[in-house]
Amino acid sequence: MKNSEKKDIRALTKEQLRDFFVSEGEKAFRGNQVYEWLWQKSAHTFEDMTNLSKELRQKLDDNFAINHINIDKQQRSKDGTIKNAVKLHDDFVVESVMIPVQSRTTACVSSQVGCSLDCKFCATAKLKRLRNLNPDEIYDQVVAIDKQSRIYNNRPLSNIVFMGMGEPLMNYNNVLKSIEKITSPEGLHMSPRRITVSTSGVPKMIKKLADDQVKFNLAVSLHSARNEVRTQIMPFNARFPLEDLRESLEYWYEKTNKRVTYEYIVWKGINDTQQDIDALIDFCNAIPCKVNIIEYNPIDEDQFVQGSDTAIASYMTQLENAGITATLRHSRGKDIDAACGQLANKSSLD
Numbered sequence: 001m002k003n004s005e006k007k008d009i010r011a012l013t014k015e016q017l018r019d020f021f022v023s024e025g026e027k028a029f030r031g032n033q034v035y036e037w038l039w040q041k042s043a044h045t046f047e048d049m050t051n052l053s054k055e056l057r058q059k060l061d062d063n064f065a066i067n068h069i070n071i072d073k074q075q076r077s078k079d080g081t082i083k084n085a086v087k088l089h090d091d092f093v094v095e096s097v098m099i100p101v102q103s104r105t106t107a108c109v110s111s112q113v114g115c116s117l118d119c120k121f122c123a124t125a126k127l128k129r130l131r132n133l134n135p136d137e138i139y140d141q142v143v144a145i146d147k148q149s150r151i152y153n154n155r156p157l158s159n160i161v162f163m164g165m166g167e168p169l170m171n172y173n174n175v176l177k178s179i180e181k182i183t184s185p186e187g188l189h190m191s192p193r194r195i196t197v198s199t200s201g202v203p204k205m206i207k208k209l210a211d212d213q214v215k216f217n218l219a220v221s222l223h224s225a226r227n228e229v230r231t232q233i234m235p236f237n238a239r240f241p242l243e244d245l246r247e248s249l250e251y252w253y254e255k256t257n258k259r260v261t262y263e264y265i266v267w268k269g270i271n272d273t274q275q276d277i278d279a280l281i282d283f284c285n286a287i288p289c290k291v292n293i294i295e296y297n298p299i300d301e302d303q304f305v306q307g308s309d310t311a312i313a314s315y316m317t318q319l320e321n322a323g324i325t326a327t328l329r330h331s332r333g334k335d336i337d338a339a340c341g342q343l344a345n346k347s348s349l350d
């Protein structure tokens with residue numbers, strides 16, 4: 001059987017692996033051993049599973065494939081940020097980024113090949129959505145960045161943001177399954193409090209997160225609290241207007257008691273007026289929140305230009321005066337197109 005025709009072994013639960021061995025006349029605990037190799041030890045081949053006999057390894061190889069990701073290309077920025085071109089088993093490429101800041105290392109991971117949405121300021125939006133990533137493909141990005149952090153920063157990975165390519169809530173089940181593995185003692189055993197899922201704001205799915213009582217953090221790429229402006233820059237806002245988003249966030253807070261982070265870029269002539277600031281403050285009053293004002297990184301042929309220092313300062317001061325925590329975020333890895341909104345497979349198109 002060709003590798004592409006074999007079943008991905010990491011789509012199996014531990015129980016299913018145990019059942020496989022029993023059906024082959026073997027002891028069930030072999031399933032536990034294989035599960036440990038796959039998730040805790042991140043084995044890339046069956047050959048690596050040295051506590052299994054040669055025959056058993058062959059049996060696994062005859063039946064299954066390990067669709068591991070491969071880091072095709074790694075670019076290191078002057079500030080220590082690393083952008084990875086991640087090749088999937090079917091040759092699609094996504095990107096992930098390791099961001100070292102002081103004592104922390106954050107992994108920014110992708111959840112889809114391309115994106116289902118069409119934000120005008122985002123490089124990924126130029127690629128239509130080709131497919132969702134599987135839980136193991138998301139997990140592998142995290143494991144790879146954890147290794148890079150140990151090599152380059154002498155410390156393990158500390159935080160994860162789902163802010164790479166794709167809209168994570170449009171790949172809901174796989175994203176949640178990957179987080180289950182990342183937080184499980186049989187995986188990386190990371191605290192969910194160190195994980196942030198960043199969405200462009202799909203109200204129905206935000207409510208689902210609340211119903212599912214997730215323990216990780218939620219961030220929303222807001223960029224405008226006025227429908228007429230937001231629809232221009234994030235056209236799906238016409239389908240999911242701010243009123244619905246606000247209602248879903250109220251629901252989130254009621255169910256989880258967790259505040260939300262709003263990601264916000266200020267652009268010249270788009271959202272830099274007093275009316276925009278007033279609308280944001282009003283939106284922020286819905287539930288406890290904080291605002292990250294993010295530096296903008298122009299993408300090619302761009303009509304978007306970052307707002308003036310005065311406009312940004314005006315946002316910061318007025319948010320603070322209104323009792324809303326606001327942080328100014330400088331982008332990292334700009335020289336390698338690894339900054340927010342710049343992930344668009346350039347490494348694979350070179």
Ligand code: SF4
Binds near residue numbers: 115124167
């Ligand atoms: S900003 Fe996020 S949701 Fe919008 S197009 Fe880019 S990747 Fe997709």
